[in-house]
């Protein structure tokens with residue numbers, strides 16, 4: 001029996017900034033952002049979207065009424081929680097009309113939360129093959145205006161339906177992981193903006209990739225050439241380049257792993273970091289944009305969450321309507337309105353405000369689900 005991802009959906013907010021505009025406003029050479037970081041655009045998340053509404057918008061693109069009845073678990077990976085106690089999955093469950101006879105909870109370990117959800121989900125399905133699990137990765141990446149991390153902001157949500165009919169990616173259960181208490185990136189409770197030791201975080205990321213990848217190769221007696229594609233958590237596209245070139249020289253640009261990597265970073269270079277959803281947007285980007293990767297391809301996935309947890313695991317690409325996925329994601333990205341840097345700064349600042357008893361008015365956010373405000377501390381969608 002195989003288990004894994006049956007359906008995958010993506011949402012991002014209807015606004016973006018162009019990285020050339022940002023570079024000019026910050027007195028930087030645009031090529032630092034375009035080439036040095038590898039980012040072209042960045043989604044901007046308005047106060048009318050939070051992780052619940054973004055997750056609902058992503059999940060709505062993939063779930064049927066039959067799926068909603070069969071879901072036994074809703075696992076919500078996020079580090080942009082909306083409540084210190086109540087899980088975002090509770091709001092999501094009622095917004096989507098998923099069966100009340102489900103487990104619903106939230107998972108946190110920086111960008112790793114979505115992967116934790118997937119690993120937990122496939123274990124459950126191995127014992128309950130007739131059921132389904134909904135896994136969410138949704139976040140808003142905020143470092144602060146005029147900070148070095150600003151070019152690596154972004155946000156959005158990926159929703160994945162797991163089942164024993166893994167038409168997108170069958171997971172073979174092979175995995176290697178490594179964790180250590182490290183201060184590379186964190187966000188204290190009193191702030192909505194991350195604290196980061198940027199260059200150190202890059203080094204730890206590459207170190208954790210090498211440790212988990214080599215552990216995987218040793219454990220399962222595999223080689224780099226056994227993979228048709230490697231996909232990475234992409235806080236920004238250049239990060240994946242830094243990791244991949246430690247196992248395949250960058251000069252080998254026709255090597256299939258480099259060719260497929262270039263497909264896997266396309267959407268991330270337009271959306272920015274969406275933390276828990278970032279690896280899975282990269283997976284979407286690969287399968288939607290590559291014309292060379294066939295069903296049956298062996299895919300390796302590197303998940304990294306600062307603080308820090310790394311995991312390298314693998315799966316086999318299934319057969320499904322990849323054109324439809326591409327249409328849906330292209331539509332999400334192409335519908336976005338380009339903001340001036342002044343408009344973005346205003347939107348960013350209003351996103352930092354607490355929403356206690358606040359009514360939110362962004363009338364041009366035409367998403368199916370929006371955060372309308374708060375009434376007596378209850379979030380209203």
Ligand code: HMG
Pocket residue numbers: 029031032033035036037079110111112148149150151152184185196197198199201202205233234235236238239273275304305306
């Ligand atoms: P910085 O220090 O301003 O940039 O911030 P830099 O000086 O290192 O330059 C960046 C690159 O641009 C360099 O290339 C430069 O050479 C190049 P590299 O040496 O890295 O290959 N460059 C140019 N290239 C072409 N033309 C030019 C030019 N000028 C310079 N004219 C940094 C960069 C990534 C540190 C910053 O944006 C940051 O702190 N970002 C946030 C942290 C981050 O994303 N870390 C990634 C690893 S940690 C992670 O993935 C977890 C995370 O997702 C959180 C979670 O788990 O929840 C972040």
